[in-house]
Amino acid sequence: MAYDLKDFTAQEKIKLLAGQDTWHTEDFNGRLYKVKVSDGPIGLRTPAYNEKTDKWEDLPAVAYPSTQVLSQTWDKEIAYKTGEFLADDCIEKGVDVLLAPGVNIKRNVLCGRNFEYFSEDPYLAGVMAREYVSGVQAHNVGTTVKHYCANSQERCRFWVSSEVDERTLREIYLEPFRIAEEAQPWAVMCAYNLVNGVRMSEHKKLYSLLRDEFKHGDRLIMSDWSAVQDRAASLKAGLDLEMPYSVDGYNRLMQAYKSGEITEEEIDACAKRVLDFIEKCERTSQKRKIQSTQEERLQGALRVAQEGIVLLKNDGVLPINSGKKVSVIGHCAEYYTSGGGSSRVVPLTNPKPLHEALKDTLKGSEVTFKSLYEKHENFYVAVNEAYGKDVAIVCVNNDAGEGWDREGMKLNKNQEMLIAETAKLNEKVVVIIYGGAPIDMSDWIDSVSAVLWAGYPGEMGSQAIANIISGKVNPSGKTTESFPYTLADSIAEYSHADFMKSVYEEGLFVGYRLYDGENTAGLQTLFPFGYGLSYSEFDYGNLKCERVKEGVKVSFDITNISNIAGDEIAQVYVREVNPKVIRPYKELKQFARVSLKGGESKRVELLLDMHAFEYYSTALDCWTHTPGKFEILVGASVEEILLQQTVEIE
Numbered sequence: 288m289a290y291d292l293k294d295f296t297a298q299e300k301i302k303l304l305a306g307q308d309t310w311h312t313e314d315f316n317g318r319l320y321k322v323k324v325s326d327g328p329i330g331l332r333t334p335a336y337n338e339k340t341d342k343w344e345d346l347p348a349v350a351y352p353s354t355q356v357l358s359q360t361w362d363k364e365i366a367y368k369t370g371e372f373l374a375d376d377c378i379e380k381g382v383d384v385l386l387a388p389g390v391n392i393k394r395n396v397l398c399g400r401n402f403e404y405f406s407e408d409p410y411l412a413g414v415m416a417r418e419y420v421s422g423v424q425a426h427n428v429g430t431t432v433k434h435y436c437a438n439s440q441e442r443c444r445f446w447v448s449s450e451v452d453e454r455t456l457r458e459i460y461l462e463p464f465r466i467a468e469e470a471q472p473w474a475v476m477c478a479y480n481l482v483n484g485v486r487m488s489e490h491k492k493l494y495s496l497l498r499d500e501f502k503h504g505d506r507l508i509m510s511d512w513s514a515v516q517d518r519a520a521s522l523k524a525g526l527d528l529e530m531p532y533s534v535d536g537y538n539r540l541m542q543a544y545k546s547g548e549i550t551e552e553e554i555d556a557c558a559k560r561v562l563d564f565i566e567k568c569e570r571t572s573q574k575r576k577i578q579s580t581q582e583e584r585l586q587g588a589l590r591v592a593q594e595g596i597v598l599l600k601n602d603g604v605l606p607i608n609s610g611k612k613v614s615v616i617g618h619c620a621e622y623y624t625s626g627g628g629s630s631r632v633v634p635l636t637n638p639k640p641l642h643e644a645l646k647d648t649l650k651g652s653e654v655t656f657k658s659l660y661e662k663h664e665n666f667y668v669a670v671n672e673a674y675g676k677d678v679a680i681v682c683v684n685n686d687a688g689e690g691w692d693r694e695g696m697k698l699n700k701n702q703e704m705l706i707a708e709t710a711k712l713n714e715k716v717v718v719i720i721y722g723g724a725p726i727d728m729s730d731w732i733d734s735v736s737a738v739l740w741a742g743y744p745g746e747m748g749s750q751a752i753a754n755i756i757s758g759k760v761n762p763s764g765k766t767t768e769s770f771p772y773t774l775a776d777s778i779a780e781y782s783h784a785d786f787m788k789s790v791y792e793e794g795l796f797v798g799y800r801l802y803d804g805e806n807t808a809g810l811q812t813l814f815p816f817g818y819g820l821s822y823s824e825f826d827y828g829n830l831k832c833e834r835v836k837e838g839v840k841v842s843f844d845i846t847n848i849s850n851i852a853g854d855e856i857a858q859v860y861v862r863e864v865n866p867k868v869i870r871p872y873k874e875l876k877q878f879a880r881v882s883l884k885g886g887e888s889k890r891v892e893l894l895l896d897m898h899a900f901e902y903y904s905t906a907l908d909c910w911t912h913t914p915g916k917f918e919i920l921v922g923a924s925v926e927e928i929l930l931q932q933t934v935e936i937e
């Protein structure tokens with residue numbers, strides 16, 4: 288139905304500027320279509336009233352792997368497909384708009400929500416988010432790209448001001464939002480924090496940039512839940528919808544309207560965008576059709592985990608052949624592990640414990656399981672399980688969640704001790720880590736044979752891990768964030784120095800940009816950005832870079848020189864040879880995931896557009912490049928550059 292602003296009184300229009308409740312827009316008793324929004328990003332979290340328990344409870348839905356694991360696939364198609372599946376989950380539960388994806392940059396390794404975000408690299412985060420958004424919206428369900436912007440820590444999230452210089456803001460923190468806008472998300476959600484002293488729910492300058500430059504135009508900007516402090520100030524800035532409903536917000540607007548502090552014109556600008564949003568949801572709701580079964584979506588979740596889990600270390604113990612005695616130790620093998628907070632999903636199925644999945648997958652092997660290591664008296668019973676086995680698989684987890692940052696990067700003492708003691712009894716220890724962000728492995732990594740980064744692998748995670756361990760699936764995920772060697776090798780500590788201000792003093796040197804090149808501070812990573820092992824081996828060759836109208840066409844060969852089929856993720860970085868302004872040593876500008884049978888070779892062709900060579904000039908107020916030489920660097924990780932060629936950009 289087409290709605291007309293003229294049919295609403297000023298008071299009604301003000302009512303429209305906030306939700307009706309926690310998850311719906313105002314509908315004036317059926318006069319308007321009632322839009323339902325739900326979290327995101329890892330699966331659908333939609334609450335429903337349960338008469339039996341007299342409580343609001345989250346309905347079960349497919350629990351996909353975390354956004355971190357999704358990003359580790361480096362697979363645009365799978366990001367799109369996950370979006371499509373999520374849309375079907377939404378349609379099934381009558382949800383119009385998903386409150387996802389989150390595209391914040393993983394600046395601080397301790398940030399509690401890093402598992403909900405894609406990467407420390409703005410290009411990768413933006414591209415994966417764009418595909419995700421396109422996938423959801425292709426099924427006529429909306430998305431909400433969040434949290435706009437520079438929201439890279441949970442500590443003091445309602446009050447902290449992210450103090451970022453303009454160039455860094457543009458090149459690092461705004462860039463994923465800019466790229467995601469190419470898919471025209473129906474909404475953007477503002478962050479809780481302040482940026483350079485101004486609350487993001489009132490940030491007129493950054494809203495104008497989003498609408499005008501990034502072409503968000505008249506699409507919706509909504510608040511994060513209770514992120515609005517002064518509703519009149521946020522309205523003036525252009526925040527359309529306050530979520531959820533708040534009496535204070537409504538009263539503040541009424542008072543400001545009556546006193547002339549805000550004009551009807553200002554109210555209309557936001558109310559019109561809210562009406563358009565409602566209208567769009569109503570219109571598209573009629574076109575929605577579920578296109579996948581729940582089983583297909585579960586298989587989709589399995590595929591993300593299989594492609595996204597990263598093999599970090601392997602001395603040859605993996606894959607485990609059949610006919611082996613294998614012990615699985617650690618309680619997290621038994622349970623579904625995920626991050627906490629608004630993205631937590633109640634899984635659709637009863638997730639299979641890892642040892643059960645291994646029993647089914649490692650046919651002909653003997654798999655035993657001991658969980659209870661936390662209580663002291665049981666600790667050695669669990670450890671003893673490793674004795675006399677061919678392989679001991681130790682499962683450890685690291686909690687992360689919304690609203691708090693981790694205190695450190697290490698596993699808890701019990702888990703570290705479990706690994707150490709098991710390694711004394713068995714020469715072949717495989718550690719499986721469930722977690723949301725890098726951990727410090729410095730104390731134990733040398734004593735184990737293999738490490739598999741499972742992340743939060745979703746409800747199909749056990750099967751994915753079992754398939755990788757058995758070799759049924761060849762691991763292919765690569766890290767999308769640097770794993771600092773210890774906390775002291777990261778910027779976390781000084782970014783937590785002050786509760787009220789988080790000074791982004793490292794500027795552009797976030798993530799791998801900090802460790803790459805000269806790295807005068809001598810900071811170390813345990814695993815670099817873009818790193819991951821496979822059971823195959825790949826060879827790169829024949830790089831060709833050709834200047835074309837749109838930029839530079841890059842092509843090269845990748846050959847699987849093993850006899851095991853596998854996927855390789857190739858990364859293309861760009862480095863300005865003699866920059867006139869300070870620039871990171873090199874930056875990711877393209878990537879490709881390639882499937883290769885044993886012995887097979889494929890030519891990869893990628894385009895670097897002109898933006899790949901640009902930096903943001905605060906002197907000129909625009910993106911620009913300096914004519915001159917640029918190196919095109921092709922590699923298997925940021926630290927493993929295998930091919931390079933210099934091009935001249937005029």
Ligand code: BGC
Pocket residue numbers: 326386433511512629
């Ligand atoms: C989170 C958002 C989420 C919202 C609704 C907030 O606390 O920051 O990401 O979408 O709650 O659950």
